[in-house]
Amino acid sequence: MPTDVDQVDPAQTVVTPELERDAERAQARRGLLIAAPSWLYLTLFFAIPLVIVFVYSFASRSSTGLTVLENWNLHSYRRLFDPLVAEIAFRSFVLAVATTLICLIASYPLAYYMATRPPRYRNILIILVMIPFWSNFLVRTYAWRVLLGSDGPISQISQALGGEPIRILFTNTAVLIGLVYGFLPFMVLPLFAALDRMDWSLIEAGRDLYANGRRAFLKITLPLSMPGVIAGSILVFIPTLGAYVTPAILGGARTTLLGDYIVSQFLSARNQPFGSALSVAVMSIMLLATVIYFRRGARTL
C-alpha cells in the first residue's frame, strides 16, 4: 500500500477508497504546508494583537496614565455610555449615514450610465473611476483643505462674484464633503458591478408588458442592483465610521469623530484601556455590518 501518492504512476493505478483517502490526506498536508507561513504571520501579527486590544479594554489605568494589567473591570465599557462619548458616537454615526446616502445618490446614475455604455467607452469610464479609487487618500483630502481655505479658490470665486468669503473649513460640512469625496469610488464600483451583471432583456420584457420606464426601474433594475447597493453602502459606511485622516485635516476642535477620539486616547489622553474599549466597540459594529453584507449581498465585489 503506497503512502505517497506522488510516486505512483497514475496510469497504472486502480483507484481504491484507501488510495483516495491517502491522496486526500496528502493534499491536506500540502495545503497546510503552503498556508503555514502566512498563517503563522497573521496569527502573530494580527490575531494576537486583536486579542491584546480586547484584553487591554478590561485593564485598569494607573494615576500616571500607565496601563495596569490587573484589577480587570468593565469601567472602560461603562464610559462608552457617557454623554460626551455618546455625542461623538452619534455625530460619527450621522456623518457616516449621510456620507453613505450622498455617495449612493451620486453614484447610482453614474454606475447606471457606465453599465449602459458600449464596452469600449465603458472601459474608459471604469479607468476614470479606478484612478481616484487608488490615488493617495491623504493628498485627495488635502486638496479640499486647499480648495475650502479662506483664501482658497472657492472663496476667491465667491468673493469675485460679490459674495461672502466661504468659511466652511473645520466644520462638519467640510468633513462631510471630504468623506463623500474620499469614499465615492467605493460606492460606484460595486454598484456598477451589480448593474453590469444584470440581464437587460428583463427590462425589455417588462416594457413589453406595458411597464413604463419608472415602473420598470423600480420593479426590475433597483431590486436586481440591491446587492451592489448593500455592498457599496457597507464599503463606504465602515471606513467613514472609523475615519481619522479626513476629520483631522478638514475638521476642527468641535467636530471630533470616533476615529480621532480613539487616536487621542492613545497619543494624548494616554488612556489605553478606554481607547481599546472604543476600538472593540467600533470593530463590533463593523463586524455586524459585514455579517449583514455577507448574508444579503455577498459576492458583488
Added chain:
Amino acid sequence: MSQGTLTTARAEGALASLSWLVFAFLYAPIVVLAVLSFNENNNVGIWTNFSFKWYGEMFQNAAVMNALKNSLIVAVVSTSVSTVLGTATAVALERFRFRGQRVYDGLVYLPIIIPDVTMAVMMLLFFAQAFRMISGLGPHLNFGLSTISLSHIAFSISFVAVVVRAKLGQLDPALDEAAADLYAGRWMAFRKVTLPLIAPAVAGGALLALTISLDDVVVTSFVAGPGSTTLPVYVFGLVRRGVTPLINAVSVVMLTASMVLVAISLVFQRDRGAKTSTAEE
C-alpha cells in the same frame, strides 16, 4: 445593444450630465491642486508666476527626502514579503482542502474590513507589549522601520491573497489535469501552467500592496519610531498645521506616483488579457 432604446433621449441626457458632474467632482480638486503647485508665490492663495520652484525646494528638503527614503524601504520590503505570502495563501485556500481552513479564511479577510484606526491600535499595543516582554530577556527593541514594515505586511497579505484568489477561481481545473496527464509533477504544473496564468493577478496584487503601503498614514503613525517617519506621515503632520506651497508640490508628486502605479497595473492586466484573447482567436 438595445439598452439605449429603453430610455428616452431626455433621460439619457440627464443621466450623462449627472455622470459627468460626478466625474468633475472627482477630478476638479486634483486638477486645482496640481495647478497651484506651480505657483511661485509663498502664499498659496495669490497667483503670481508659473514655476517649478517648490519642486526644486522639495528635492532640497532633507526631511522630505529622508521620509521618502523610509517610505520606499518599507514599501519594497512589505510588498515583496506580502506578495509571496499572499500568493501562497490564495493557492492554499483555493486549491486545497484542509482542517481549519474556514478559520484561516476568516483570518485572511479580517485585515481588509477592519478600520485602520483599530489596526493601528492593535499594532501599537502588540509591539509595546512584545518589546516589554523581550526587554525582560535582555535585548532592547524599539519602534522603527521594522515595526512599520511588519504592520504593513500584516494588512497587505490579505489584499494580495484576495486578488490572486479571484484569478485562481477563474482558471479551468482541467489545465492542471492536462499537465498531470503529460506527467508534470505538482510543482512543475504550478510553475509552468498555473503561475504564468495568475502572473497578472500576482503583479496586480503586488502593485496594490505597494500603493497601500505608500499611502498609509494611520497605522504607520502609530508604529513609527523617532526618525523613521514615512512620507505620508510627514506630510500629514505638516498638513495639520496648514497649507503651504511645499506641501502642494509634495502632494502632487505623491498623487502622480500613485496614479502611475494604477495605470501600470491596469495596462499590464489589460495587455495580458489582450494577448490571451488573441491567442484564443
